[in-house]
Amino acid sequence: MSKERAAAPASEPAPAARASRRGQWLRLRLRNIAPFATLLFLVALFSAASPSFLTLDNLANILQQISVTGIMAVGLTFVILCAEIDLGVASVANATGIILAYFTAQDASVNIANLPLPGLAAIVLAVFGSFCLGAVNAFGITWIGIPSFIMTLAMLQIGAGICAMLVRGQIAYAVPKVIAVLGNGGLGPVPWIVIVAAIVLALAHIVLTYTRFGRYVYMVGGNREAAEYSGVNVRAVIAAVMIISALCSGLAGMLGVAHFGSAQQDEFDNYLLDSISAVVVGGTSLFGGQGGIGNTLVGLFVLGVLNNGLDHVNIDSFLKILIRGLILLAALIINVYAQRLKGLPEAGES
Amino acid sequence: MPPAPLLELRAVAKSFGGVAALKGVDFTLDAGEIHGLVGENGAGKSTLMKIIAGVHAGDQGEMRLAGDVVRFRSARDARAAGIGMVHQELAIVPTLSVAENVLLGMQPRNRLGFIDWPAMIAIAKRHLENLGLVVDPRAEMASLPLGMQQLIEIARVLFSGARLIILDEPTSALSPPEITRLFALLKRLRAEGRSFIFISHFLDDVLAICDRVTVFRNGAKAGAARVGDIDKAWLIERMIGAGHHELEESYLGEIQLRGPEGAADAAVVLAAEGLGRGTSFQDVSLTVRAGEVLGIYGFMGSGQLDLARALFGKTPPERGILRIEGRAVRLRNTTRARRAGLAFVPESRRSMLFALEPLYKNMSISVLDRLARLWLKPKREREIARRHIAQLSIRPAQPDRPLGTLSGGNQQKVALAKWLTFAPKVLLLSEPTRGMDVGAKEDVVRIVRRLRNEGLAIIVASAEPETVLALADRILVMRKGRIAREFANETVSKDRLLAAA
Ligand SMILES: Nc1ncnc2c1ncn2[C@@H]1O[C@H](COP(=O)(O)OP(=O)(O)OP(=O)(O)O)[C@@H](O)[C@H]1O
Ligand SMILES: [Mg+2]
Numbered sequence: 008m009s010k011e012r013a014a015a016p017a018s019e020p021a022p023a024a025r026a027s028r029r030g031q032w033l034r035l036r037l038r039n040i041a042p043f044a045t046l047l048f049l050v051a052l053f054s055a056a057s058p059s060f061l062t063l064d065n066l067a068n069i070l071q072q073i074s075v076t077g078i079m080a081v082g083l084t085f086v087i088l089c090a091e092i093d094l095g096v097a098s099v100a101n102a103t104g105i106i107l108a109y110f111t112a113q114d115a116s117v118n119i120a121n122l123p124l125p126g127l128a129a130i131v132l133a134v135f136g137s138f139c140l141g142a143v144n145a146f147g148i149t150w151i152g153i154p155s156f157i158m159t160l161a162m163l164q165i166g167a168g169i170c171a172m173l174v175r176g177q178i179a180y181a182v183p184k185v186i187a188v189l190g191n192g193g194l195g196p197v198p199w200i201v202i203v204a205a206i207v208l209a210l211a212h213i214v215l216t217y218t219r220f221g222r223y224v225y226m227v228g229g230n231r232e233a234a235e236y237s238g239v240n241v242r243a244v245i246a247a248v249m250i251i252s253a254l255c256s257g258l259a260g261m262l263g264v265a266h267f268g269s270a271q272q273d274e275f276d277n278y279l280l281d282s283i284s285a286v287v288v289g290g291t292s293l294f295g296g297q298g299g300i301g302n303t304l305v306g307l308f309v310l311g312v313l314n315n316g317l318d319h320v321n322i323d324s325f326l327k328i329l330i331r332g333l334i335l336l337a338a339l340i341i342n343v344y345a346q347r348l349k350g351l352p353e354a355g356e357s
Numbered sequence: 358m359p360p361a362p363l364l365e366l367r368a369v370a371k372s373f374g375g376v377a378a379l380k381g382v383d384f385t386l387d388a389g390e391i392h393g394l395v396g397e398n399g400a401g402k403s404t405l406m407k408i409i410a411g412v413h414a415g416d417q418g419e420m421r422l423a424g425d426v427v428r429f430r431s432a433r434d435a436r437a438a439g440i441g442m443v444h445q446e447l448a449i450v451p452t453l454s455v456a457e458n459v460l461l462g463m464q465p466r467n468r469l470g471f472i473d474w475p476a477m478i479a480i481a482k483r484h485l486e487n488l489g490l491v492v493d494p495r496a497e498m499a500s501l502p503l504g505m506q507q508l509i510e511i512a513r514v515l516f517s518g519a520r521l522i523i524l525d526e527p528t529s530a531l532s533p534p535e536i537t538r539l540f541a542l543l544k545r546l547r548a549e550g551r552s553f554i555f556i557s558h559f560l561d562d563v564l565a566i567c568d569r570v571t572v573f574r575n576g577a578k579a580g581a582a583r584v585g586d587i588d589k590a591w592l593i594e595r596m597i598g599a600g601h602h603e604l605e606e607s608y609l610g611e612i613q614l615r616g617p618e619g620a621a622d623a624a625v626v627l628a629a630e631g632l633g634r635g636t637s638f639q640d641v642s643l644t645v646r647a648g649e650v651l652g653i654y655g656f657m658g659s660g661q662l663d664l665a666r667a668l669f670g671k672t673p674p675e676r677g678i679l680r681i682e683g684r685a686v687r688l689r690n691t692t693r694a695r696r697a698g699l700a701f702v703p704e705s706r707r708s709m710l711f712a713l714e715p716l717y718k719n720m721s722i723s724v725l726d727r728l729a730r731l732w733l734k735p736k737r738e739r740e741i742a743r744r745h746i747a748q749l750s751i752r753p754a755q756p757d758r759p760l761g762t763l764s765g766g767n768q769q770k771v772a773l774a775k776w777l778t779f780a781p782k783v784l785l786l787s788e789p790t791r792g793m794d795v796g797a798k799e800d801v802v803r804i805v806r807r808l809r810n811e812g813l814a815i816i817v818a819s820a821e822p823e824t825v826l827a828l829a830d831r832i833l834v835m836r837k838g839r840i841a842r843e844f845a846n847e848t849v850s851k852d853r854l855l856a857a858a
Contacts, residue, residue, distance in 0.1 A: 237723040238695030
């Protein structure tokens, strides 16, 4: 190395240093860039493969298809940002939808021992039901100390049990009018369910970014011990996110029942994997503290485009399942890798 | 021609995202030498060491090992070339045995490919005995005192064949007898021809053990000398400029603790009676008054740090009564403790800070419920952060910089800053000056004095006698979880403090 180079002022880093700085910039944003690049890639791919993919009609389809998942994924985003997990989302959604139908007058042909109430009362009871399931999760995790992975696994079973007890293998169809409209109707050309999902996403984004509670969620996920040493009530925050998650699932469940036009057992089974995938594919860290609603939104579109696009290109439907699995695996690898790259506290070692 | 030095660095530069951490430094290390490296927090000491140990790649400059130019791509490369590093945060595996830790990654295997336990124990035993370490190789690492763990980590680095060993602040968590033992070991190994780089903020230690010393300042070399030719004042002047005197300097002799006239008529803010928890501390009774600093001194593991943690509700005491301003309180969690007016800075930075979050979020988190009801006020948060950054001279002075990119000492300052926005009633400080440079220690002393004069009750728990002597108005000495002696209204010296512990 020549003398001049070595003596160059430090404010003008050598080309190698500049390249490495750009590398660092990219690395630190891998979590946000990778999902977005995936989305662009998939859109380009399917647009090229099928003329019917890139149309307004199909965009509307995709939006509808991701709305129910989207509402569930919002609650999960809170939970995963806190470095916890909720495996009960789909089950709680199913149970809430069924509770709603249980308290609604059904057609005479439906053979369910139900308890018809006015529409508003049915909605309140259903929401209360999902709140209670969330509160049980919260209690188990924060007071008893059951890991959320196990606790919500139990909740998955409990939710399924509630569904089974209430419908006993039957199918209910009617839901209160408001919910039916929100699930199936539209405001002009735009389906209400898409509007509701957009509002929920927007609200969650505002809460997470601009409120004190949102900051607590990130900090608890970022370093739980440090949050505790800062006097943050970590238990209360975790309890709150579990309840938020259950309420989101409840809303998704009620709208879903209206959207699908029926309430029955095992109706939401695919939604657990879909909503977790959306959050993780979007780049929210499984270790907590990094990511957010923006990531979840991109993740939702990646999954939505993938599911929808595969229908357009005429692929073996069994292969589709495998492809989704592989995409999820790739997202997990990027997620863990991004975590490692961001682990810069090396500088703090001494 | 004299033999080439063991290690020679020329014009090494390194910047992180445009900020220069090292601005072209030279450094030489001879074989069989213990070389001290001192400098302010953020001067670039750890960065240079990480370049030598292959953790970071330098941007510019060249490195010669025994005369040959080398370029390490990873820590593994450096290890293969005989360079080992003992980080301040120990890299041991606490749940494994001593033998497994010493031979980590090099365990002997038998023909079936399983770890050959008898051979491993025997090898570890021989190796440890050679180093003069008396310890059962089968013992679980976590069951040993911190000092021994550190010596075993050094043993591990030696076992991997290192001839150049970097020790980054190895003594900051050790008790005086453990330091003596470490130094004896270093001297023996030096006689065998191994070389050391010894980083420390304890200048006495550096002068006691090193052959030569290099001073860093703002990422550049500010001087180098043989230890025999210089004194502490010389080092301090090179490090931070003339006119500073070192913390230790002013407490070398006897110091007079403040008499009862100072605080006796002030209200008792915190009173504890018969506190106890498990095996960590028993029968602890103490009081702190407004405008008083109570020092709690003890060797590492004597219970003073557990006590501080317990007072903050992290691990609540199981027995005893705690009163704050006369009212009995039960601090079941840290939120209650904070609401009751307590504030706590733990000894470990990592457990207090959010490495990936910017400085201002790190500082505001503990006062967020007073800054914001529902909506965050980031402007206000940044403003407060800027104030604390100026007050504690935290560098670099950028509220938006991720905390993890600050040097160790500067992170420690952030941990303290968290509680300064709204004065608490009682401030609990656990090892408040660990890892801080001379200037920063002075800053801490200044801040603590100021807070005391403003009427705060302060408890300082530490295993560093200098810290306690510099800060405390009254001193409790703990031994094996119990209060062994109180020094109040009398003269005390480092020796008498050590004798009581
Ligand atoms: N990974 C990193 N990313 C960005 N900046 C860094 C990183 N590591 C170190 N720095 C910066 O480089 C400078 C030197 O840091 P370094 O850790 O070498 O200091 P130090 O001399 O070891 O200080 P201390 O005594 O406090 O440990 C600091 O300003 C620090 O903020
Ligand atoms: Mg350092």
